[in-house]
Amino acid sequence: MEHVKAILFDCVGTLFRVEADHGLQLKLLHERLKAEGFNLNYQTFMEAYRKAYAKYWKIRREELKEVSNMVWVAEALRLAGLEASSRDPAIERAVKDYFQPYLEAVKPVECLPSLFEELKEQFKLGVVTNFTYAPAMREILSSIGVVNFLDVVVISQEVGWRKPHPEIFKAALKGLKVNPEEALLVGDDPHDDVAGAKKMGIKAVLV
Template identity: 30%
Template structure:
């Protein structure tokens, strides 16, 4: 029986891609660039590549941001500063536009509050920097809803590592098999949770409405149907 539910943050509860799209649009428009799907997709591809390099410990968090600028800006005819400080200052402009668009997906707070009222313990497990992820939770009003909040940089384990999910279930006080993990990434969330012994639910906010997400969680929480056994035949009376 499921007694606790863990959630990913970006793309699951927090609309990262929506905020990033608006941030990219404002950031590049201010620099005279016509923002097309090609521009947005190039930004997301670079973000995914270098965030993964950070997750694997190959570069630090600030460097993965600089690498995005090095990937994308020259192809748009924008000059790159020659030093890290200059790159950091430019990325700060993007961050300001990104932060201005931060929001949860519609219905998120109602969903979480409803699960708490039903008696489930709730946890958050997110990959990212402690400073930025904590700031997100504060700004979007989710700091008080979780029994356990774990950020990969703080715990020293990143999803999909088993240690990240072990820390989650330990904090929630349940064995892995009694915890459902909800996330949007097939590898870091769904496969990682299953490999650590948790139940998992993969959601896609690009196509699922808030009601679809709630219904999917309800289905995942429902106990399996009881097996039906044919009654044993009566013994004949001797």
Template identity: 30%
Template structure:
């Protein structure tokens, strides 16, 4: 296993390589991740407008300072002497699950009986502005149940500080009404992976409600481990959360692949930890495709 400093240096080089068939660099921006919705961690996905930046088509084979790289998979083989995927790490919101309704719609709908008058557009605008502000009360936004952070977000977005309103919103985002699975075939694929010995974990920037959400969607039993930022005290792209997930599964980081929809948090973060990483919606589009890339047939 490479020491952290070496992994970080390697990751910085890998960031400029192609990932699968992608030829664009996806620019991370707060607005692209549907705001957390009082429901979720750093990446609730209400919107999927992704800003892209065109790059030289040969960039996947060229490194920094004249350092020439092969394509991504070949380069990993040169580092680790072969690629084995003994474990799959999966992002939660935007990859495994998505909000069933737009955040602003829910904030307004529930808020009407509490006197919320803002339009959905105004709520969204205020939400984004509040979410982009530095959170100075603690090192992490999602500490334990995340209530202080979400109370700030809700009151800033709607102008309503009613405790009953906040609690209704907060609990709504723990139910199966708030979320649905991205891929209807996910259960079949995860079962096939685990039957062949591949270990599976969720890795998410979320507060402690993630486990109740997974139970509500009847999918908690699909996973061997759950690494939640509020529980491990590290948020993606901090490599610590990925290293913790690998520790929970009992695998080396280089033997794990992480799948997520955010290039900065999921792809760069996982690579900083030494894991392989595929971008959901670009490198892979379904969990069956993930299984195929790992080399596991799904029937």
């Protein structure tokens, strides 16, 4: 890979796969919200949650602006007639519970730590990922054994933009201190990863 100084990896679908029970995640979210004092039944919550999620998914997909789980959970609670703020620590605690089954369902690609150790001898390494709750992603990167090899971790929730928006790739390049033509991105999405990277002048490989 002549002239390549850094390799960026997508996360979900590239470094690991997840087969989580989304229904269980939503039940845990609701249970924790009730325990935190947001008193509403599951059906009412789910009706409001679906509306809030659909609203913000449209923004995320069409405008490529990232929105954290806390934002649409708070909106769901407001739609259900309760006072709620996305900055409320109680809502983040509920979101943390929501992600627990997800964390437990992560299945990393085989031999990741040894692969990253070998690559680290020649390249700067980083990840650039669309993910709505950064603490969960950072926990995953630690659990799959790659975090200590990374020079930069760029997560859409923290940057505010989703791939394929140029700003998230710019943040990764800035963190690695390389020019676009000196970087290679490895990802599993032809649009968000490959096309987004190539538009920035970054080489890309689809896996």
